[in-house]
Amino acid sequence: DAGVTQSPTHLIKTRGQQVTLRCSPKSGHDTVSWYQQALGQGPQFIFQYYEEEERQRGNFPDRFSGHQFPNYSSELNVNALLLGDSALYLCASSFGDRGNTIYFGEGSWLTVV
Amino acid sequence: AQSVTQPDIHITVSEGASLELRCNYSYGATPYLFWYVQSPGQGLQLLLKYFSGDTLVQGIKGFEAEFKRSQSSFNLRKPSVHWSDAAEYFCAVGANGPGGYQKVTFGTGTKLQVIP
Numbered sequence: 001d002a003g004v005t006q007s008p009t010h011l012i013k014t015r016g017q018q019v020t021l022r023c024s025p026k027s028g029h030d031t032v033s034w035y036q037q038a039l040g041q042g043p044q045f046i047f048q049y050y051e052e053e054e055r056q057r058g059n060f061p062d063r064f065s066g067h068q069f070p071n072y073s074s075e076l077n078v079n080a081l082l083l084g085d086s087a088l089y090l091c092a093s094s095f096g097d098r099g100n101t102i103y104f105g106e107g108s109w110l111t112v113v
Numbered sequence: 114a115q116s117v118t119q120p121d122i123h124i125t126v127s128e129g130a131s132l133e134l135r136c137n138y139s140y141g142a143t144p145y146l147f148w149y150v151q152s153p154g155q156g157l158q159l160l161l162k163y164f165s166g167d168t169l170v171q172g173i174k175g176f177e178a179e180f181k182r183s184q185s186s187f188n189l190r191k192p193s194v195h196w197s198d199a200a201e202y203f204c205a206v207g208a209n210g211p212g213g214y215q216k217v218t219f220g221t222g223t224k225l226q227v228i229p
Contacts, residue, residue, distance in 0.1 A: 104156040106155060
């Protein structure tokens with residue numbers, strides 16, 4: 001039973017560029033959430049996708065956008081990268097959109113130079 | 114809006130000693146509560162969760178946590194710490210946000226150091 005998988009594992013981008021991160025949820029899960037974890041901090045909620053729609057959003061600018069596909073996989077896109085976007089981006093999946101345990105992937109390390 | 118406070122940024126314990134990591138939450142109703150562990154450079158692994166029922170929950174790796182509504186706390190405990198427990202521990206609270214959809218909020222984490 002595959003867990004949550006994310007790609008790429010590590011990447012380096014230049015300020016102003018755009019990045020796309022990908023996530024495949026755990027088998028049987030249909031909800032995907034994205035979190036940003038800066039060094040030394042706890043994960044911060046970016047947004048949640050369920051039934052291919054963004055259901056909830058945290059306090060992140062519109063530069064952060066996402067998508068969920070019919071197979072429940074998801075992408076996180078960040079435009080106009082800033083140095084402060086450097087962080088570990090975690091994808092989490094769950095079954096249903098409320099009241100269930102979320103399971104995390106290993107994350108994608110993004111460094112913006 | 115819900116929030117989580119982990120008052121201890123860093124804790125050092127001796128191997129074999131007992132451990133208690135503190136977590137306080139703020140939420141108007143009964144929340145869903147979680148503890149996750151993160152090793153350096155890794156994702157988060159679920160240790161245990163509380164949704165309802167028995168307020169003492171058992172998790173993996175010998176961890177347990179107790180939900181105390183009166184104190185708005187969900188402290189994590191382990192009777193005897195192993196060197197492999199050295200990691201960062203995150204308490205999280207899940208609650209239904211606007212529109213009813215679950216949102217999970219994390220604390221800032223407690224870094225555990227285990228000394229021989």
